[in-house]
Amino acid sequence: MIDAKTKFAVVGLGVLGGSYVQALSKHGYAITGIDIDEETLVYAKEMGWITEGSTDPSVMRDADIVICCLYPHVFTEWIRENGKYLKPGCLLSDVTGVKQKIIGQINALLPDDVEFIACHPMAGRESRGIHYADSSRFENANFIIVPDENNTPSAVETARQLAEILGFRKITCLSAQEHDRMIGFLSQLTHVIAVSLMNASDNTHLKEYTGDSFRDLTRIASINEDMWPELFILNKENLIHEIQVFTDEMNAFAKLIEEEDVETMKQKMIISTQRRKQFDVKEEKK
Amino acid sequence: MIDAKTKFAVVGLGVLGGSYVQALSKHGYAITGIDIDEETLVYAKEMGWITEGSTDPSVMRDADIVICCLYPHVFTEWIRENGKYLKPGCLLSDVTGVKQKIIGQINALLPDDVEFIACHPMAGRESRGIHYADSSRFENANFIIVPDENNTPSAVETARQLAEILGFRKITCLSAQEHDRMIGFLSQLTHVIAVSLMNASDNTHLKEYTGDSFRDLTRIASINEDMWPELFILNKENLIHEIQVFTDEMNAFAKLIEEEDVETMKQKMIISTQRRKQFDVKEEKK
Numbered sequence: 309m310i311d312a313k314t315k316f317a318v319v320g321l322g323v324l325g326g327s328y329v330q331a332l333s334k335h336g337y338a339i340t341g342i343d344i345d346e347e348t349l350v351y352a353k354e355m356g357w358i359t360e361g362s363t364d365p366s367v368m369r370d371a372d373i374v375i376c377c378l379y380p381h382v383f384t385e386w387i388r389e390n391g392k393y394l395k396p397g398c399l400l401s402d403v404t405g406v407k408q409k410i411i412g413q414i415n416a417l418l419p420d421d422v423e424f425i426a427c428h429p430m431a432g433r434e435s436r437g438i439h440y441a442d443s444s445r446f447e448n449a450n451f452i453i454v455p456d457e458n459n460t461p462s463a464v465e466t467a468r469q470l471a472e473i474l475g476f477r478k479i480t481c482l483s484a485q486e487h488d489r490m491i492g493f494l495s496q497l498t499h500v501i502a503v504s505l506m507n508a509s510d511n512t513h514l515k516e517y518t519g520d521s522f523r524d525l526t527r528i529a530s531i532n533e534d535m536w537p538e539l540f541i542l543n544k545e546n547l548i549h550e551i552q553v554f555t556d557e558m559n560a561f562a563k564l565i566e567e568e569d570v571e572t573m574k575q576k577m578i579i580s581t582q583r584r585k586q587f588d589v590k591e592e593k594k
Numbered sequence: 595m596i597d598a599k600t601k602f603a604v605v606g607l608g609v610l611g612g613s614y615v616q617a618l619s620k621h622g623y624a625i626t627g628i629d630i631d632e633e634t635l636v637y638a639k640e641m642g643w644i645t646e647g648s649t650d651p652s653v654m655r656d657a658d659i660v661i662c663c664l665y666p667h668v669f670t671e672w673i674r675e676n677g678k679y680l681k682p683g684c685l686l687s688d689v690t691g692v693k694q695k696i697i698g699q700i701n702a703l704l705p706d707d708v709e710f711i712a713c714h715p716m717a718g719r720e721s722r723g724i725h726y727a728d729s730s731r732f733e734n735a736n737f738i739i740v741p742d743e744n745n746t747p748s749a750v751e752t753a754r755q756l757a758e759i760l761g762f763r764k765i766t767c768l769s770a771q772e773h774d775r776m777i778g779f780l781s782q783l784t785h786v787i788a789v790s791l792m793n794a795s796d797n798t799h800l801k802e803y804t805g806d807s808f809r810d811l812t813r814i815a816s817i818n819e820d821m822w823p824e825l826f827i828l829n830k831e832n833l834i835h836e837i838q839v840f841t842d843e844m845n846a847f848a849k850l851i852e853e854e855d856v857e858t859m860k861q862k863m864i865i866s867t868q869r870r871k872q873f874d875v876k877e878e879k880k
Contacts, residue, residue: 430805450803478802490800498811501787504843506866508836514776515873516764517736519716522873524810525784529870533863537856544851550794551848555841557794561786562837565830570823577819580792584815587801587808 309462310373310469316340317371318358319386321348323433324403325377326441329357331474340367348438357441365390373470375401380538384413396421399463401470403429405491406542407454407484415458425463426454428487429476430495434530443475451476454487492546499536500551502529595748596659596755602626603657604644605672607634609719610689611663612727615643617760626653634724643727651676659756661687666824670699682707685749687756689715691777692828693740693770701744711749712740714773715762716781720816729761737762740773778832785822786837788815 317340318329325343329352332339341358342365343349349361360367365386368374374394376383383402394400400422404410407426414424431449433440451471455464464481471479482490506529540547564573603626604615611629615638618625627644628651629635635647646653651672654660660680662669669688680686686708690696693712700710717735719726737757741750750767757765768776792815826833850859 430803449805452803480802490803493795493797494800494804494808498791498808500844500847501791502811502870503862503866504847505784505787505840506869507847507862508840508843509779510869511779512869512872514780516766517716517738517776518780518873519735521814522780522784524813525788526870526873527810528807529866531863531867533860533867536863537859540851540859541854541856544854548848548851551844551851554791554794555844557790558786558837558841558844561790561793562834565826565834565837568827568830570827573823573826574819576789576793577817577822580789580815581817581819583792583796583798584788584812586798587804587812 309466310473312336314338314373315371317342317368317374318377319343319365319368319374320377320382321345321352321358321438321441322377323436323438323440324429324431325375326352326357326438327431327443327445328375328377328403328474330355330441331443331446333357335473340371342368351438366393369393369395371395371398373399373401373466375403375470377403379535380404380406380410380542383410384417387414387417391417391419391422394419394422398422399466400424401427401467403427405432405495405539407487409542411454411456411484415456423458423460423463425459425467426456426484427467427471428452428454428491429471429474434532436532446475447477449476449478451479452487453479453481454484455481456484488543489546492543492550496540496543496547497550497554499528499531500540500547501554502526503531505529595752596759598622600624600659601657603628603654603660604663605629605651605654605660606663606668607631607638607644607724607727608663609722609724609726610715610717611661612638612643612724613717613729613731614661614663614689614760616641616727617729617732619643621759626657628654637724652679655679655681657681657684659685659687659752661689661756663689665821666690666692666696666828669696670703673700673703677703677705677708680705680708684708685752686710687713687753689713691718691781691825693773695828697740697742697770701742709744709746709749711745711753712742712770713753713757714738714740714777715757715760720818722818732761733763735762735764737765738773739765739767740770741767742770774829775832778829778836782826782829782833783836783840785814785817786826786833787840788812789817791815 315338318325319342321343339358341352341361352358353361411426429451431445453467601624604611605628607627607629625644627638627647638644697712715737717731739753
């Protein structure tokens, strides 16, 4: 469990890792920041978000809780090289957006006396770097803890405590399988839709005619190209399945238009209106 | 041209027709409202938006400008039955969301001494009925005039004047072909995407995990099922083509994921980010 003496190390002070140290620092913990970029460390120190900063991974050897805020493949590579510096008995966590494969990869690399508890703070942003860090975003975002069968109840409880300290109010547990299916539909499929809509043809000459609905639908076409392809590949079975189901539905709809089947189109629109209403409930409660 | 003595008739006082009479009434014109619903007429009269109201189409026989704010098939049926009441020399306009077929259908029904100038105020809302009328929405919306080869320059100029009186600031002319292609991509394809995403599978149990991006993308899944199937059918060639191009792109993207082709995915994301930025420009200028 986390107490006043708990020592943290946060690895990778980008927009998300930066927000983590910002939130943690408000509570007075000892926080070691690790990043490959010296200037990032200087900035974090100046802001009072870390108590010490280093480009040397071995500085994490005192930390009780180590949180890696890295792109997926960087995360596994980093643990492969530096896992030896993890203190026996420490707890490792992460922020990776896909879970089944990562949990397997990381556990295979860890010594027996280090426990990994997978977490996904759904508070990503397209902007990059510590200068965009803003932990106030955590308040309305979901924090998902993804325990596997090897996790201790104490590690799950510590992850929950961490989420609360960071400022998250919506904290849930999902299995890795449930998590990856959910992300495949809600997040990954929708990003593929927005990217494909922009790539299908160059319609930027139509920009003067666009209204709010087109802008809303395509906002996520602005996408971090260094991170998302990796996440898609790590969840490829779920995502390819979702794309297939969705394009089948689109093509079935095209057939209804071709056949001028007004009644079936109406039924689909009534269903979509009803289902979309359910997603509104939460929005109003905010 | 429109002057202080111009007499208007607006047919169909729904959310759009209601907003039309609301905006016109601010300028002191004589406005006859025609609707099948007595209560709607009473409401419009009470609000001071019309000078007289009737369920009888023949009351439009004095009007210099008649604007039909009706669903497409109701519009053509209404003109077929009541076109005989249009005053010789009067100008007829509309608000229909698809143009090529409507222009042909209406012109075939009109007497030679009545000119039809097609217009599309892109200010629709899912809410229905005069109680949702709100002409302040016109200010940031597009008003598109869609002249065909038979229109007189004077009719085009009158349509532009009408748009200005209604409060539109973005007024453009497009050919019916250009208009319907633009609408097929920007509006109709995006609505089919949102409806299909909601119909592909029932994922409402995931509502607690949704963030802003999913909500933004699916907002237009709430859709008026009495109007859109008609509009889709009237523009079926363009819309089916757009669906095909889009689903081909989605399936090609699925193949990139399957083949773990990170580089091509990155290129597509860079393109989508760049193109989406262009749609932002207008937004910031608002």
